[in-house]
Amino acid sequence: MIHYRVGGIRVAEDISLDSMRSGGSDGRFNRRAIRVDEAQGRVLAAAARAAIEQVPLAEAGGRRLAQQLLATSDWPPFARAGLDGYAVRAADTAQASPESPAALRVIDTVAAGEPALAAVQPGTAARIMTGAPVPQGADAVVMLEQTAEGMAGDERTALVKAAARPGQNVAPQGEEFRLGSPIAEPGELLRPGHIALLGTFGYADVPVYKRPRVAVFATGSELLPVAAPLAPGLIRDSNSPMVAAMIRQHGGEPLLCGALPDEPEAVREALLGIGAEADMIVTTGGVSVGDYDAMAMLLRGLSPCEPAQQLSGVSQERLLFNRVSMRPGSPTSAAWMGGKLVLALSGNPGACFVGFELFAAPALRAMQGDPSPQHRKWKAVLAREIGKGSPHDRYIRVSLQYGEDGRIYADPLAFGKSSMTASIADAEAIAVIPSGRNGAAAGSIVEAWLLPQ
Structure with a gap:
C-alpha cells in the first residue's frame, strides 16, 4: 500500500509487483505507452497558433x-544595365569586329539613379553605368572593354568592336518579379535574403508571429540553483537553462520559473498560476513512478483527452x-x-534533451506558423554497432560525417x-533505432533527425 496526494486529496493504492510488470502499461499509474508519431500528433493538435x-x-x-507578402512593383522596375559600357541597338553592331568596329555617335551619359534623357536612334549609343536605366530604343549593352x-x-x-545580341547585359523590367506576385509565404523563416527582398519592395514593418512564451519549471527537492555550491544529495538544476536555450533556438522566449517541490498540489498551483504570462509550459523531472514523482501523480488525476477533441477554448x-x-x-x-499545453519531460538530462526535440520543438515551430514543424530527416549509415536490443524505438544522439563513398x-x-x-x-542529429531483440549493426541504414546547430 502506498499513499500520495493528487489535487489535495490523499490517495491509498495497493500496487502489486505483477501489475507494475505488465507489458504495455505501468501498473501504478495505468500508463499506456503510445508511439512517438501519435504523441507528436496530439502535441501539435494542442499547440495554439501564436498571435501576430x-x-x-x-x-x-x-x-x-x-501572411503572404506581394511585390509592390515590377522588379527591376525598369530595364537596367548589367555593367558599365554603351547602350546600343544590337542591329547597329551586327557587323562589328575588332578590325572593323561599328562607329556610333554618343548622345547621352546615363548614371545609376538618373533617368535617360535621350532615346537611342539608329547609328547612336549612350554611355551607361551599372544599374542605370537603359534608354528607350536601346536593346543591348556592350561592355566597356569591347569598345x-x-x-x-x-x-x-x-x-x-563586337556584335551585340538583343537583350545582352540588360535586365528587363519585371525579370525577377511582376507587380502583385508572391515574394514570401506565411510560415517562412525570414532569412537575410528575405529581408533584402522585403526592403526592396518597401516593407518597413513586417507581420510575423509572436515568439511563444514558454514557462520552464523544474521539479525535485534535490535541485539547487546553478550558482549554489553542491551539498550532499543535491545537484544543480542544469535542465532549466538547457531547456531555455533550446526554446530560444526554436524561436520562443523562455520564462524561467525555478524549481518546485515534490508535492503534486504545489506543482498544480504553480502551473495554473502562470496564467496569461505563458503560451506553453515545460516541466522537467517528476514524471516517473517513484514515490515522490509529483508530475506523474498530478497527471494521473486528469481525464484523458478524446482523440478528435479540439482543445482550443476548453477550460477542463x-x-x-x-x-x-x-x-x-x-x-x-x-x-x-x-x-x-503542458509538456512534462524527464529529469534525466539526456532524456530531457531528446524529449524536448521530439515534442516541444515541433510544437514551438507550429505555434509560429511553420507549415512543416517536424525535423528534417536524412537516411544515414550507422557508423558503429548498437548492440543492445530494446522493446521501444531508441532515439540515439549522433554526430554526422560525410564518408569518402559520398554517404x-x-x-x-x-x-x-x-x-x-x-x-x-x-549531438548533430538523433538517429532512430527500431525496437527489437537485437540492436542495429554497423552499416545499417537509419533515419537521422537533424538538430539545429
Missing part, C-alpha cells in the same frame, strides 16, 4: 512570416498522454491545463545514457 505582431524590418530576421572612344569632328563616337484539464514508446524518456507526458554516416556518441550530459553538446 508587426516588427521593424531590421528586426524581422529569424522570425516567421504571418573604344573616338571623335567624329566635334562629336564623341563609340567604336564597338485533460491528459494527452503519460507514456511514450521510446528510449530514452518513456515517461514523457503531456496535458492541457489552464488552457495551455552520410551517423556515429553514436559516447556517454549516451539518459542520465548523461557529456555528449549533448556534440
